Amino acid sequence: MRTKPQPTPAPLHSVTHARRSRAASRALMGEDPALRAGYRLCRRITRQHDPAIYALVQLMPAVLRPACWALWAAVTVLDDLADTPDTEPAQRAARVEAWTRALKQDLTAGTSTDPVRYAVVDTAGRWRLDLSDLQGAMARTREDALGLRFTDWAAWRAWCNEEIVPWGDQARQLLERAGAPMTLRLDRHADYEQFMDGTQLINMLTDLSTDLAQGHMLLPQEALEPFPGAEADLTQGRWSPAVAALIAELTALARRRVTRPAMTRGMHPGPANVLDTAADLMRLQLDAIEAAGPTLLTRPPRPSVAAHTRVLLPARLRSALAWSLTPLTVPGPRPPAVGVGDPGPATHDTGLRPPPPHPDGVRPPRIAADRMPSHVAVIMDGNGRWAEQRGLPRHEGHRAGTAALHEMVYGALEIGLRHLTLYTFSTENWKRGTEEITTILETVRHELDEGPFRDLDVRQRWSGRPDKLPEDLVHALRREQQRTRTRTGLTLTVCINYGGRDEITRTAAALAQAAREGEVDPHLLGEDDFARHLPYPDMPDVDLLWRTGNEQRTSNFLPWHATYAELHFTPGYWPDNDRRDLWQAITEYGRRQRRHGAVPAPLASPEKHRPSPDVPARPACPRH
Structure with a gap:
């Protein structure tokens, strides 16, 4: 035997x-x-x-x-x-x-x-x-x-x-929490986004028969239009040449999106193994989708057990080795539950409070709806000069400027502004001294840790390049963006390591990539196509661009969005401003005639745009 x-x-x-x-x-x-x-x-x-x-x-x-x-x-x-x-x-x-x-x-x-x-x-x-x-x-x-x-x-x-x-x-x-962070490379964020897109597209193709049986068509019209008749055939459950061509196009697109070999370089081997194996399994699923043919419309395709085993067996061996060499943190007993109003980790986006009132009790002016800007962008200039004027190091001005930033958010919420974008740190600001740069970035991180807007109806977003920024700061910015993504009040976009020309260059690169992958026709490109590939396609054009600090230039700030913006320059340094200055800028905007190349409309009575009687006039800021 x-x-x-x-x-x-x-x-x-x-x-x-x-x-x-x-x-x-x-x-x-x-x-x-x-x-x-x-x-x-x-x-x-x-x-x-x-x-x-x-x-x-x-x-x-x-x-x-x-x-x-x-x-x-x-x-x-x-x-x-x-x-x-x-x-x-x-x-x-x-x-x-x-x-x-x-x-x-x-x-x-x-x-x-x-x-x-x-x-x-x-x-x-x-x-x-x-x-x-x-x-x-x-x-x-x-x-x-x-x-x-x-x-x-x-x-x-x-x-x-x-x-x-x-x-x-x-x-x-x-x-x-376990001590094995899945550190995402800052220069590969676009790869992660493409990977997630590919994952979802594969899920949709896999579940196509189930979705169609329930009357759902989850593929975008933009994907269906190049294949005339495909949508009607899919709805009727017919496998036709148009459907076959559509599925071939989408499987090829999904395969390109999930094949990102550089995505996991430099990552801990444990999480990297999970992502690499996920990509391998999705490519197996795409093989099954391609081989399914007409049966794709009647049942979800599945790879064979043998194919799965060929992928998973070596992955399990790599996983065992990776985690055996990694000391992990095991949590202790579960702590008591927290109340709805407590700032604990299990709380939800409920119980949002109004912003704190101005110390003087002033209220925002009454602005007619047709004179209210939708998007105000602010260049917060003059922090360093504010500090020097007081005999302080320049970096102290940036710390002082956070109070003015809070005031702008409070004032925007009170007056009902929908979008506020703040220029915090430009790509050109790296030329400044090390101590000043360090203070600016530390101040941003402190704000994220303290969360002054955590209980306000503020959706927070970050625009800028991740390279050169500390990794922990980038992850904190993205976490806060993710945490507040469902809020419907003010959208606050903070521009850090941002440059307008850089944004346009990166958008052009994304558009070129989309053209190469067949998502857009380069011969039919329009402004809308370009706008859809900006970092935030839903960001409206800037109505009012305000700069403090007695400078009168836009400094590479939002060139695409601010093409028709009304410009407002004030002499006061940024730390000397509060919400009343924002209201004053919005009131001034309401008095202007916006033509956009057309014949100007009659200006409504100025009585509608005066501050309410209980708002004391804001004294003019002295020139510095």
Whole structure:
């Protein structure tokens, strides 16, 4: 009788590490039988509904797997509620809303009678996760239940970002808490965005038959238009030459987007292995989509088990080695639940407060709606000269300028401004002294840590280049942007390491890339095509550009958006300004006639644009 060959023993430290990790994983599921049952249910849901996601979770450290199961099971439950067949869309949306609302209440209470939500509550508390950025994704799922249509790739991409990115960010948070951060290279951010686009496109192609059966067409009109008849054929479930050409085009596009070999260079080998394996699995899925032919319209294509094994077996070996060499942090017991109004990590985007009133009690002027700018951009000039005038080092002026920045945000909220963009640090400012540069960047980071606008209805965004900036600052800026993305009040865009010509150059490069990939026709390009490839396509044109500090130039600030902006220059240095100066600038804007090359409209009575009687006139700022 032949002796059965024995497997090659793993290194002792790997075996010991694996045993400890599994033990820690079991301990993290808790002694509460209901909690352990909840985590097991989440594992089963993930494995049954999303085998590829389950395989990728198995490449994570064992201590993180229960949390990953819980978060992904929540995604699956919401998707199932939104896609329940034989149910009216309004009823499906109501079910999603009820489940989401119950989760918010459970997070506050620290427990739940629903097993999946109980696991999510435990995960959020134990790992100190901030789940507030999932509000937008959950709201999007509710909208999905009512049906979706996308006119172009830009709208489709915006939906993808709302739908997918927040859940991926939770995995990044988990890795950071465990001490193995998934550090994203600052010069590869465009690659990450393309990768996420490709992931979502592959998911749509895979689920095409299911979506069509439910009457959903999630492909953008811009993708369908070059293939006449394809949309009608898809709607009727017919495989035609137009449909075949469309699918071939989209699979090729998805393959280009997920093939980003430089994306994981320099990354910790554990997270890098997860991303590289995800790309390999998606390329397998694309192979299955291409091979499916007409059956793509009747059932989701799946790669063979043998193909999956060829990818996953070496990935698991790499994962075991990578995590065996990485000391991980295991969290202690879950802390008590926090109240809705407490600033703890489990709070949500609720209970937003109004801005604090001006110390003198002044109120904003009454501005007629047709005289109110939509977008005000400010060059905050004069910080250094303000400090020098007072015998202080120049960098002290930047710290003093933060009070004026707060005032502008408060004033913008009070008067109802929709967009405020602030020029904080330009690409040319690197020529300044090291101490001044350091102070500016430290001040920005301190503001992010303190969060003066955390409880205000302010959506915060950052525009600029990531290179040269400290990595932790870039990640903090992007986290704050993600956290506030669902707010609907003032949109505050802070320009850091920003240059207008650089923005136009990068947009042109993105447009050239889109043309090369067949997304746009270079012979039919218009201004709208260019605008769609700007960093923020939804940013409106600047109505009013205001510069302080007694200088009268625009300094490479928003050249595309400010082409028709009204210019407003004031002599006072930035730290001497407060919200009354913003209101005064807006009042002055309301008195101007904006022609845009047309015949001027009659100017309304100036009585409508005077400050309200309770607002004392702002004294003129002295020239410095």
